[in-house]
Amino acid sequence: xxxxxxxxxxxxxxxxxxxxxxxxxxxxxxxxxxxxxxxxxxxxxxxxxxxxxxxxxxxxxxxxxxxxxxxxxxxxxxxxxxxxxxxxxxxxxxxxxxxxxxxxxxxxxxxxxxxxxxxxxxxxxxxxxxxxxxxxxxxxxxxxxxxxxxxxxxxxxxxxxxxxxxxxxxxxxxxxxxxxxxxxxxxxxxxxxxxxxxxxxxxxxxxxxxxxxxxxxxxxxxxxxxxxxxxxxxxxxxxxxxxxxxxxxxxxxxxxxxxxxxxxxxxxxxxxxxxxxx
Numbered sequence: 001x002x003x004x005x006x007x008x009x010x011x012x013x014x015x016x017x018x019x020x021x022x023x024x025x026x027x028x029x030x031x032x033x034x035x036x037x038x039x040x041x042x043x044x045x046x047x048x049x050x051x052x053x054x055x056x057x058x059x060x061x062x063x064x065x066x067x068x069x070x071x072x073x074x075x076x077x078x079x080x081x082x083x084x085x086x087x088x089x090x091x092x093x094x095x096x097x098x099x100x101x102x103x104x105x106x107x108x109x110x111x112x113x114x115x116x117x118x119x120x121x122x123x124x125x126x127x128x129x130x131x132x133x134x135x136x137x138x139x140x141x142x143x144x145x146x147x148x149x150x151x152x153x154x155x156x157x158x159x160x161x162x163x164x165x166x167x168x169x170x171x172x173x174x175x176x177x178x179x180x181x182x183x184x185x186x187x188x189x190x191x192x193x194x195x196x197x198x199x200x201x202x203x204x205x206x207x208x209x210x211x212x213x214x215x216x217x218x219x220x221x222x223x224x225x226x227x228x229x230x231x232x233x234x235x236x237x238x239x240x241x242x243x244x245x246x247x248x249x250x251x252x253x254x255x256x257x258x259x260x261x262x263x264x265x266x267x268x269x270x271x272x273x274x275x276x277x278x
Contacts, residue, residue, distance in 0.1 A: 001070040012099040020056050022069045022076040033276040036073035042116035043075045049126030049133040052173060056080035063261040071275040079104055084176045087133030088195055091183030101141055123271050125149030127260050132156050139200040142209040149267040150216045151260050154227035155197040157190045198234050205242045213245040215270045217263050219253030
């Protein structure tokens with residue numbers, strides 16, 4: 001297994017940015033059993049999105065992601081984005097949606113020709129803001145990804161915030177999300193736009209798109225569980241009338257790395273990326 005840090009100039013962001021890439025190799029030992037190639041000898045890729053206030057290093061610093069990827073023989077791409085971007089083309093900021101959806105996959109294929117571009121070999125996942133991002137990309141680009149994994153995420157435009165001058169410190173960045181990323185006064189004002197996950201699902205269903213398989217996971221003590229439940233209920237409602245493979249699992253836990261690291265392997269297993277070890 002190789003871990004590669006790439007520093008490059010993004011044309012969409014008009015600045016240098018960073019990416020961690022985990023690459024499997026053919027070595028066989030007590031932690032690995034080779035590479036999960038497709039029929040063309042190409043690699044399956046998980047595009048893994050970080051949460052608000054974190055960056056591309058978080059997955060490697062706070063979880064056992066590298067070991068989980070090693071056991072499964074998969075490539076993982078961990079990009080870095082602005083804390084308040086919510087994976088959008090920001091009204092006051094940079095074009096992070098275009099960067100993740102278009103530029104980064106093209107750059108990675110140029111840099112690593114062994115990466116498969118087939119839908120069935122590409123997976124998008126994330127936690128918190130990154131879980132929202134995974135749903136955003138998977139639902140708006142259903143032809144690009146086969147599966148979506150969302151840890152502790154939901155339709156954040158439904159998040160109910162107190163008056164800004166009364167908010168706890170950890171909530172204050174969310175007020176900037178509305179103004180800087182979505183171009184609205186409040187999060188809820190983005191309903192019915194490209195930032196509304198339910199709206200994106202409606203569009204995909206109306207256009208009769210093949211929806212990626214979706215797995216959501218949330219802690220029962222997580223402060224965003226309400227919006228996670230709401231999104232799960234909405235997907236289930238749509239699944240009753242349209243073919244969507246969906247699962248929602250809740251466990252005791254908070255909005256923290258203890259919960260996320262414990263359930264990353266399960267999320268990968270549910271995506272069909274089970275361990276290759278005997």
